[in-house]
Amino acid sequence: MSLTDEERERLADVVRLQPTKNGELQERWGLDSGSEVHHYLEDHLGDYYYRDDNSLIRATDEAAEVTGAEPAVEGDGDGDGDGVPDRIRVPELQAQIFAVLAGPDERSQSVVSTLQSVRDAYDVDPSAEDVRSALQALRRKNVVEVIYRTVPTFRLAVDRDAVDVVATD
Structure with a gap:
């Protein structure tokens, strides 16, 4: 899937801000509603993001590779599954x-x-x-x-x- 410059930059925002919510992306992207964010994600970035068990928006591993953006959260501490990042x-x-x-x-x-x-x-x-x-x-x-x-x-x-x-x- 080929991305436009705007899509690539917005996907980089998802990578850098994850885990995030519609409202945070709405503010960042200057959109009018969380619904607009949802539609943009589905229509333009559907292959590169997902919602976790808490409905927070996260980028796929491929999204970080495609954009070159550094993920906001790295690691899981000592790997014990506690969710605490390194x-x-x-x-x-x-x-x-x-x-x-x-x-x-x-x-x-x-x-x-x-x-x-x-x-x-x-x-x-x-x-x-x-x-x-x-x-x-x-x-x-x-x-x-x-x-x-x-x-x-x-x-x-x-x-x-x-x-x-x-x-x-």
Whole structure:
């Protein structure tokens, strides 16, 4: 299957963002709805993606070969099937959050607390929504977990040194 330049670039987005959701691709591609994303994937990239057991969008191995894009998630830790990756490639904000977020044995943090930690550690001022979105993306990569208290709170699901985090921005 021959891909246009747009299809190849969008497929590279799927490779780099996986596991991902329609909404994340909708925002990235400037589409009007998740339904448009679904139709685009089916009509243009059907041979190169699939949905996992949690309905998250993932690229096939062939997609990474075709695009030359680096997958967002590599490996499965020590191969024990726990789903914890060896390496993740993430945008800078996600890497910063991973560096400052409470560890697995610490009290989980709210989005606002995480935002403040990022502001204190780095010379950045992301929005609370950007932090929330980044936390959810890290959650989909199995390196952050949600603890439900009065508000949803977050902490690392793995030891910080168990995953090599590569910032892509």
